[in-house]
Amino acid sequence: MLEQQLINALSLGSVYALFALGFTLVFGVLGVINLSHGAIFMLGSYAALLLVEQLALPLWLAMLAAMIATGLIGLIVDVLVLKPLRKRNAPHLIPMIATIGVAIMLTNLAQGLFGAENKRFPVGTIPEDSVTIGNLHVTAVQVGIVVIAFVLMVVLLGVMRRTQLGRALRAIAESPKAAYLLGINVEGLFYLTSFAAAALGGAAGVLVGLSFNAISPFMGQPMLHKGIAVIILGGMGDIRGAMIGGLFLGFAEVLTVAYISSDFRDAVAFGLLFLILLVKPSGMFGKVLERKA
Amino acid sequence: MTMMEWWDGFWATYNTVIFSVGVNAMLALSIYVTLSCGLLSLANAAFMGIGAYVASLITMQAGLPFPVALVAGGILPALVALVIGIPTLRLSGVYLAMATLGFGEVVRVVVLNMEITGGPMGLNGVPPVTEWWHIVLLLGVTIYFLARVRRSKIGRAFEAIKEDEVAARLMGVNVAGYKLLAFVIGAAIAGVAGALNAHYTFTIGPNNYGFENAVDILTMAVFGGTSNLIGPMIGSTILSLLPEVLRHFKDFRLAANGLILILVVLYLPKGIWDPRRIRAFMQRRNSNNSASKKVN
Amino acid sequence: MLLQFNQISKNFGGLQVLQGVQFHVPEGGIFGLIGPNGAGKTTVFNLITGLLRASSGNIVFDGQDIGNVAPHKITERGIARTFQNIRVFKEMTLLENVVVGMHDHLDYGFGGLLLNLGSFRKIEKEARERALELLSWVRLDHKAGMLADSLSYGEQRKLEFARALATKPKLLLLDEPVAGMNPAEKTELMAEIINIKQRGFSIFMIEHDMRFVMGLCDRVAVLNFGKIIAEGTPDEIKNNQEVIEAYLGKEEE
Numbered sequence: 085m086l087e088q089q090l091i092n093a094l095s096l097g098s099v100y101a102l103f104a105l106g107f108t109l110v111f112g113v114l115g116v117i118n119l120s121h122g123a124i125f126m127l128g129s130y131a132a133l134l135l136v137e138q139l140a141l142p143l144w145l146a147m148l149a150a151m152i153a154t155g156l157i158g159l160i161v162d163v164l165v166l167k168p169l170r171k172r173n174a175p176h177l178i179p180m181i182a183t184i185g186v187a188i189m190l191t192n193l194a195q196g197l198f199g200a201e202n203k204r205f206p207v208g209t210i211p212e213d214s215v216t217i218g219n220l221h222v223t224a225v226q227v228g229i230v231v232i233a234f235v236l237m238v239v240l241l242g243v244m245r246r247t248q249l250g251r252a253l254r255a256i257a258e259s260p261k262a263a264y265l266l267g268i269n270v271e272g273l274f275y276l277t278s279f280a281a282a283a284l285g286g287a288a289g290v291l292v293g294l295s296f297n298a299i300s301p302f303m304g305q306p307m308l309h310k311g312i313a314v315i316i317l318g319g320m321g322d323i324r325g326a327m328i329g330g331l332f333l334g335f336a337e338v339l340t341v342a343y344i345s346s347d348f349r350d351a352v353a354f355g356l357l358f359l360i361l362l363v364k365p366s367g368m369f370g371k372v373l374e375r376k377a
Numbered sequence: 378m379t380m381m382e383w384w385d386g387f388w389a390t391y392n393t394v395i396f397s398v399g400v401n402a403m404l405a406l407s408i409y410v411t412l413s414c415g416l417l418s419l420a421n422a423a424f425m426g427i428g429a430y431v432a433s434l435i436t437m438q439a440g441l442p443f444p445v446a447l448v449a450g451g452i453l454p455a456l457v458a459l460v461i462g463i464p465t466l467r468l469s470g471v472y473l474a475m476a477t478l479g480f481g482e483v484v485r486v487v488v489l490n491m492e493i494t495g496g497p498m499g500l501n502g503v504p505p506v507t508e509w510w511h512i513v514l515l516l517g518v519t520i521y522f523l524a525r526v527r528r529s530k531i532g533r534a535f536e537a538i539k540e541d542e543v544a545a546r547l548m549g550v551n552v553a554g555y556k557l558l559a560f561v562i563g564a565a566i567a568g569v570a571g572a573l574n575a576h577y578t579f580t581i582g583p584n585n586y587g588f589e590n591a592v593d594i595l596t597m598a599v600f601g602g603t604s605n606l607i608g609p610m611i612g613s614t615i616l617s618l619l620p621e622v623l624r625h626f627k628d629f630r631l632a633a634n635g636l637i638l639i640l641v642v643l644y645l646p647k648g649i650w651d652p653r654r655i656r657a658f659m660q661r662r663n664s665n666n667s668a669s670k671k672v673n
Numbered sequence: 674m675l676l677q678f679n680q681i682s683k684n685f686g687g688l689q690v691l692q693g694v695q696f697h698v699p700e701g702g703i704f705g706l707i708g709p710n711g712a713g714k715t716t717v718f719n720l721i722t723g724l725l726r727a728s729s730g731n732i733v734f735d736g737q738d739i740g741n742v743a744p745h746k747i748t749e750r751g752i753a754r755t756f757q758n759i760r761v762f763k764e765m766t767l768l769e770n771v772v773v774g775m776h777d778h779l780d781y782g783f784g785g786l787l788l789n790l791g792s793f794r795k796i797e798k799e800a801r802e803r804a805l806e807l808l809s810w811v812r813l814d815h816k817a818g819m820l821a822d823s824l825s826y827g828e829q830r831k832l833e834f835a836r837a838l839a840t841k842p843k844l845l846l847l848d849e850p851v852a853g854m855n856p857a858e859k860t861e862l863m864a865e866i867i868n869i870k871q872r873g874f875s876i877f878m879i880e881h882d883m884r885f886v887m888g889l890c891d892r893v894a895v896l897n898f899g900k901i902i903a904e905g906t907p908d909e910i911k912n913n914q915e916v917i918e919a920y921l922g923k924e925e926e
Contacts, residue, residue, distance in 0.1 A: 117474075165643065169643070176470065176471065177470060178642055178646070179642075180474070181642055182638070182639050182642040184635075185596075185635045185636065185637070185638030185639035185642065186639060188632065188635025189632045189635030189636050192631040192632035192634075192635065193629070305588065309478075309482055316472070320471075347489075348486065351483055351486040354486070355483070357475070357479040358480070358483070361476045361479075362464050365468055365472050525789065526787075529781075530772075530781075533769060533773050534776060536762065536764075536765060537762055540762040540765070541762060544760040546744045546745045547722055548753075548836065548837075549746075549748035550745055550773070550776050
């Protein structure tokens with residue numbers, strides 16, 4: 085029984101980690117808490133759904149296309165909303181408030197366009213296969229989630245640690261002005277980061293959509309809250325932190341539901357959030373609380 | 378149709394909207410207090426909820442008169458704010474915003490799961506005892522109170538803290554104490570607003586006091602402007618009446634709220650009511666007159 | 674002795690910033706603490722104002738140990754401070770800036786301010802009048818109603834003085850008061866500081882600019898790598914071999 089819960093926790097935690105990755109990437113590089121990440125996640129789900137429904141694309145292609153679509157949305161949000169605020173040197177609470185506006189807009193547009201009811205993928209889209217090893221029951225979807233999430237996380241970590249691009253991004257995270265003076269194309273990398281982060285969020289959306297087969301305009305909200313808890317737990321701007329924090333939350337939630345009560349599932353994230361803020365606000369891996377200009 | 382008949386008809390349809398204008402003004406002022414001290418708190422919707430539930434339970438279950446409910450609706454959120462404020466107000470900026478957001482969600486989950494609050498169904502049949510004069514009176518008291526505070530050393534302390542905490546501290550301002558004061562005052566005002574609101578909407582539920590509502594309150598203040606007391610009231614009035622005006626657009630009118638927030642942040646960073654911008658505008662208009670001294 | 678540093682040491686983790694620092698600031702007059710960049714001068718101020726706590730040793734001000742006093746209580750003891758990177762309240766008027774300095778001395782309660790009682794009005798009025806007077810000391814009273822943001826750099830520094838003076842200090846801590854100023858501004862500020870000293874305030878100044886310090890201070894202590902290497906009158910310090918070596922190549926012209 086416990087092992088089964090651990091499998092579920094791994095799958096859930098991977099999704100949380102993937103979602104938090106995009107979120108923390110934007111914070112680390114752009115210095116902004118992008119509260120529209122939840123809406124982007126939701127749009128990823130819808131994008132995949134539409135591509136499968138309307139264009140009968142195979143699932144893997146739909147997911148890839150959905151990632152690109154959400155990436156573009158993230159990029160547009162950056163160019164239209166975040167960039168003007170950057171130019172103005174607005175204190176960092178301001179862009180956050182602006183992204184709240186974006187989230188509201190996107191969520192309600194989705195509701196207006198697609199309706200508020202839960203939508204499902206067409207029958208036959210989601211692979212039904214599963215594997216049973218002893219007491220353990222693992223579905224193809226769960227395997228897919230864990231594999232895809234881990235692959236994406238490993239790729240991201242690799243880029244950040246081993247490539248010139250990653251070094252540039254880390255330089256910007258440290259200090260955009262200094263990075264600029266070093267000749268780094270800061271603005272261009274901001275665009276790239278916004279695109280990539282949104283794509284990751286969209287990917288998480290597709291995976292969650294497949295996993296629960298219930299897509300609604302409001303699915304982004306609770307996810308966003310979990311994402312906030314994860315990045316604070318793991319340390320804002322820290323990629324390892326997002327990954328480990330996400331997995332940690334997944335485990336904490338599943339174990340709480342299994343052994344305490346399912347009523348408090350949503351409270352777990354915030355309970356942890358509170359605890360960490362009281363004990364070590366910079367999170368498990370966070371170092372710097374204030375960013376240099 | 379006579380005037381009386383027209384008025385009765387109008388009132389029957391729109392009294393809720395008009396009440397909301399008053400209640401929303403109080404809510405916008407409640408977040409203004411915290412913003413004026415440099416705190417971005419997303420907890421005021423939760424405090425509103427606490428006030429609403431406490432007041433409703435008092436009138437419904439304890440059968441006590443409305444004024445008692447109103448007082449309790451202000452005091453309880455203030456006490457809660459005092460308790461959670463002490464550890465959380467040490468945090469700054471974004472972390473504080475996230476912590477208050479988290480707190481709001483915890484309250485929602487707790488209320489969702491408690492028997493006494495009616496769980497997900499909430500409380501039904503809250504006695505409709507709010508009268509227009511309750512709202513006018515309490516809004517008036519709030520405005521008077523905040524105006525006096527603003528003009529005193531407390532208001533200056535808030536402003537100093539908002540600008541530069543370290544400098545304020547070294548000028549003798551007890552920063553932690555004043556932040557807590559702002560937070561508690563904001564909670565009390567939001568709580569009373571919630572109590573008033575519950576008693577004309579018949580039904581209250583956990584979803585009335587969640588993140589979206591906290592954002593609505595923030596939007597009203599940011600949209601109106603937070604340089605002085607007038608801004609939040611203008612913002613809340615316009616945004617309370619706008620949904621009625623935009624009624625035809627149905628679902629998209631909520632999207633309009635989001636768009637408004639974005640546009641305000643981008644183009645009117647100090648909100649609609651920005652005394653400096655207005656003063657500059659007036660001065661440019663009067664620039665033909667003889668040199669005018671800047672009076673303050 | 675107004676202020677006494679007794680064998681103060683401060684380390685951050687493994688880094689020893691101050692070691693066995695010992696000096697005293699006499700009452701009245703201007704005392705200077707100089708030393709190359711990174712010597713630990715600002716740490717000294719941060720220890721006095723309670724922003725940091727000493728690792729060992731004690732600080733005695735006006736006969737009392739102030740090692741454990743919280744930063745917002747330091748003005749009560751009679752110590753006020755200005756900052757190296759000027760920290761005026763930009764969106765407040767000059768008058769309001771100075772009145773903030775009087776925060777502790779405005780003795781009215783909630784009742785008074787809520788009901789606009791006579792006592793409240795009187796205290797506020799007197800506060801404004803005193804603030805205007807302090808602004809006149811630094812010759813900024815004609816700009817009292819303007820926003821602090823609109824002042825020049827030198828003027829903002831003077832405003833900071835006025836605000837610090839509003840706290841009714843016995844000792845005024847000036848952290849690199851002429852940093853970033855041109856010679857003309859420095860001369861003007863020198864006059865302001867002498868002005869303040871003549872009104873009876875004791876001044877403790879950290880500075881970098883040797884010539885400025887030597888021309889202004891009655892006594893000087895020299896800090897290098899966290900240790901005091903000399904203490905005495907400007908003439909004694911000028912001819913001290915160790916001091917000259919410490920500053921070799923770093924003297925500002």
